[in-house]
Amino acid sequence: MRTPAARGKKREEEILDAAAAVFAERGYHGASTGDIAARLGIRQGSVYYYFRSKEQALERVCLAGVQGFVERIEAIAAADPPLSEGLREVVTGHVGAIVARRDSVIVFLRERRHVPRARRRRINTHARRYERALEIMLARAVTRGEARADVDCRMTALHLIGMCNAAAVWLGREPDAPLERIVATLLRLVLDGVAKPVKRKSP
Amino acid sequence: MRTPAARGKKREEEILDAAAAVFAERGYHGASTGDIAARLGIRQGSVYYYFRSKEQALERVCLAGVQGFVERIEAIAAADPPLSEGLREVVTGHVGAIVARRDSVIVFLRERRHVPRARRRRINTHARRYERALEIMLARAVTRGEARADVDCRMTALHLIGMCNAAAVWLGREPDAPLERIVATLLRLVLDGVAKPVKRKSP
Amino acid sequence: MRTPAARGKKREEEILDAAAAVFAERGYHGASTGDIAARLGIRQGSVYYYFRSKEQALERVCLAGVQGFVERIEAIAAADPPLSEGLREVVTGHVGAIVARRDSVIVFLRERRHVPRARRRRINTHARRYERALEIMLARAVTRGEARADVDCRMTALHLIGMCNAAAVWLGREPDAPLERIVATLLRLVLDGVAKPVKRKSP
Amino acid sequence: MRTPAARGKKREEEILDAAAAVFAERGYHGASTGDIAARLGIRQGSVYYYFRSKEQALERVCLAGVQGFVERIEAIAAADPPLSEGLREVVTGHVGAIVARRDSVIVFLRERRHVPRARRRRINTHARRYERALEIMLARAVTRGEARADVDCRMTALHLIGMCNAAAVWLGREPDAPLERIVATLLRLVLDGVAKPVKRKSP
DNA sequence: AATGAATGAGTATTCATTCAT
DNA sequence: GATGAATGAATACTCATTCAT
Known part of the structure; x- marks a missing residue:
């Protein structure tokens, strides 16, 4: 009862x-x-x-859609893990959230622009903090020597987020794409790229 | 006159x-x-x-939005260039098209689902052919040994396209993001990843 | 308790x-x-x-609004006072009631037409009895020689009531209009008019 | 055509x-x-x-309702006629306008309060100018000795206008009330009152 | 004595669409 | 090549009213 x-x-x-x-x-x-x-x-x-x-109603759905994203990434950033591990957690969390509450996340992504200006600002703040946190994670990895020195952190962060969000679109449609595989592919792509590494420094 | x-x-x-x-x-x-x-x-x-x-009107705008994408990528694929060059051409063309006719491309990306079923199929065909062409380009690169053998071509193609499309969203907003830099960053990310390569096979 | x-x-x-x-x-x-x-x-x-x-609710408010008006004027009429005194009592009572329960009187005046026909008749009866009583008071004054012989009693009654009711509108807005002054002005106007009397019958 | x-x-x-x-x-x-x-x-x-x-629509109807009132009374005031003549013209014009375009005048009188604040001010200005013009006409009459010295011009103006407006309500209902008679009764009332004048100053 | 959750009917407003001119 | 005047259907939103609790 x-x-x-x-x-x-x-x-x-x-x-x-x-x-x-x-x-x-x-x-x-x-x-x-x-x-x-x-x-x-x-x-x-x-x-x-x-x-x-x-x-x-739209505003509330949008807020429900972003809810947790910033908290999650900031918690990960605070723990300051090695790059590959950090990215795994971020991407897993991000795509996982999309899987778990797909509707509201999609509404946040695609429809938030129809929330009137004033109230939209609050919603957009979440997005900006998220981008910023990822950017900083990357910058730290560069400093530490885990990432290449010439990585454009801001743009890479945006590209990464863009990829994750794009996944929301085809998640349901692609038959053979379970969460783990999406995450794994995405991480591998971001960390190592697709090109076969040329052997370097070999005598 | x-x-x-x-x-x-x-x-x-x-x-x-x-x-x-x-x-x-x-x-x-x-x-x-x-x-x-x-x-x-x-x-x-x-x-x-x-x-x-x-x-x-929506249908026409959507068609104007996709127009050229498939032709371009299939032309590139037909020339069969090395992976890095091919990707450069694809990404440059893709993002370039977004810059050049942003409105119709955005409408294609976001609004085509409102075209009634029957007529939407034709539009979606373009998208699918585009994905497929990129997928095949990647697969060929794997065969040729230009790309790592364990690359998931389908998913990587989707991720790559997702990134390019996501750029359409923030293209106007990001002040310091000229076309070349976006393309360069994106290519570097896709080809080599962000991780600093560990020296291999060195004695 | x-x-x-x-x-x-x-x-x-x-x-x-x-x-x-x-x-x-x-x-x-x-x-x-x-x-x-x-x-x-x-x-x-x-x-x-x-x-x-x-x-x-509207009906009850309207009834609360008229309540007392007819009783008062009929009591005054029954006492059959001289014209000037009678009018003073009528006007004082009328405007006084407006001051005392302004809301319901205003609702009676302005909103009673929205009471459905059947039940509105009872409410309107009050208004008609009130007009009639005042008309008769004036007629008696004419008969008695207190009022000019050529006074149109019916219309004058309606004008007088109209003035009192109109006061309800600006009562609150006019800063320097206490009840006594309104009543005094109104009575003077009705009894003697504004024109300076020409001296008559002087040899 | x-x-x-x-x-x-x-x-x-x-x-x-x-x-x-x-x-x-x-x-x-x-x-x-x-x-x-x-x-x-x-x-x-x-x-x-x-x-x-x-x-x-309400605003426009209200404006159509007041339209002409201020112009008329100010034209009369400008001509500066003797009191009785001036009042005749004002009252005739006022009641005449009510007869001629009763609907819009009634809407102006009863419904203008539902016009939103900002735009209502403009409408109310008309009403205030009208009151003021009549008040001044009376004051001039007092100065000139046409009206009693103790007349409260402001309040009398309001009472007079109130009477005219009230007529709008029963104009249609009262069977035996043609315009001329209403105007005549009203003027007589306002100028001379109903009381039979006592002979004064006669030796 | 009042509330929370609904209903159903109305109502202002928008809008794609038509068509004679 | 375009307009003015409409239509008809949809649609967001309001509100009087009901009723079990």
Whole structure:
């Protein structure tokens, strides 16, 4: 038996999940509040019992989508592990989160621009802190001699994040792509590249 | 003096450019035919002189967005250059196209899912052929010994394309990111990775 | 300690006061049951504990608004005072009532037309009896020679009531208009007019 | 045969007339855009071809309602006629305007408070200038010795206007009240009052 | 005495689309 | 090549009302 409070919280999450699913599938403007209601088995107007406006629902879904990303990467950075291990954790966490709550993450990635300016800033802050943290991880690896000295940390961070996010798109469609394999391929690519190393310094 | 036909062609392109810009900025469902008209300085209903429906406009913009991608990569593949050179050409072409006609490419990337099923297939074919061509280029490089034997060609191709496309998003925002630098960084990352190579086979 | 019945009465009045205030401020259709609830610190649905429908609330507020008017003027008329005294009492009572329960009187004046036909008749009866009583007071004054013989009693009654009601509108806004001054000015106007009397019958 | 421009203007006026009628009958919030459309024989959404929002329609109707009042009274004041003549012109003009465009005047009187603050100020300015002009006319009459020295000009002006406006309410309902009679009664009331003058200063 | 969760009907507004001119 | 005037359908949002608890 649930307490009323617990039921309320639960229901609220259900509503946000439905909104996330619908926004992810049809896009913010392509989705109607009726679509959300239909997914919940309630009437159109009833969704307004849970959010003030469609826009607010979008904002909440976006926040649910970024939630945890910054915390995770900053925790990893704080532990200051060797580069390869650090990247493994970051990429595993990132792609793992996409797998775990794909809808809200996709909505964050693709639809956050429809959140009105003022409130969007808060959401974008997360994204920027994430990029920055990864950039710094790379810079530290360069300093320590784990990464090549000529790596452009900022741009590499952006490329890396771009790859992870792109995975969100084809994750479901590619049949033979389990999480581990995606992560492994991605890491190998980022760490060592695809080119066969030429033997160097051999007499 | 232009012939009416020539003038018509030009105007038609202007209309598609306007549609591309508006769809890129607000998304397909977030953009109205009135927005397109406003950008052209004509009235709402007048856009129907140029396209049968908003959906058709989207389709055309998407086709304009993919246009050339497949041709380019297949031409490169046909020339069968060494891996590093081939990738340079592919990435330069890809990112270059994004820079050159950003709006329509972005619309292709983000909005093509709103083209109705039947007509979407044709558009998606381009994407699939592109992926496939890159995959094969990589596979050939493996065979030839230019790339490591354990490279997952399919997934690496998808990651690479994902990175290029992600660049479309931050291209305008990042101040210090000229085309050459983006391409250079990306290529270096893909070919050699970020990790400092350990000396091998040295006695 | 109050009996439950007494507490109930009190609370019921509070609810009607809240409804009156909200209807007066925003108009019947511009006010929501939620506005009434907010003013009481309770939830939307809870107001239905006190009235069956918004319409019924309006009706009650209107009745509270007219309440006393007819009784007062008929009592004055029954006493049959001289014209100037009678008018003083009528006007003082009228404007005084507006000052004392402005909200419900304003709602009666402006919103009673939104009470459905059938139930509105009862409310309108009050208004008509009031007009009639004043008209008769004037007619008696004419008969008695207190008022000019050519006074149009019906219309003058309506004008007089119109003036009193109009005062309800600017009562709050005009800074230097205390009840006594309003009443005095109004009476002087109605009794003697503004024109300086020409000396008559002087040889 | 009308020019297209003329037809456009005409139609626009028809739409505003319809809005005025509907707002006057049911009140701003009680009237729906569908009601306006129905009165015009067009569909609900089509009214938005003529105004941006219901609120804007209200504003326009209010402006149409006050239009001319200030100009008229200021023209009269400029001519500086004797009091009784001046008042006759003012009252005739005022009540005449109410008779001529009753709907929009009533909407101005009763519904202008629903125009949002900022834009309401402009509308209220008209009302204030009107009051002020009448107040000054009375003050001049006092100075000239046409009106009693103890007349409270501000308040009398407000009472007078209140009476005229109140007439708008019962104009249609009272069967035996033609414009001339209303005006005559009102003027007599205001100038001379109802009380039979006592003979003064006669030896 | 009140609430939380809904409903269902309405309502302002937007918008793709049409078509006579 | 374009416009003005509409339409009709969708759609976000409001709100009076109900009712189990």
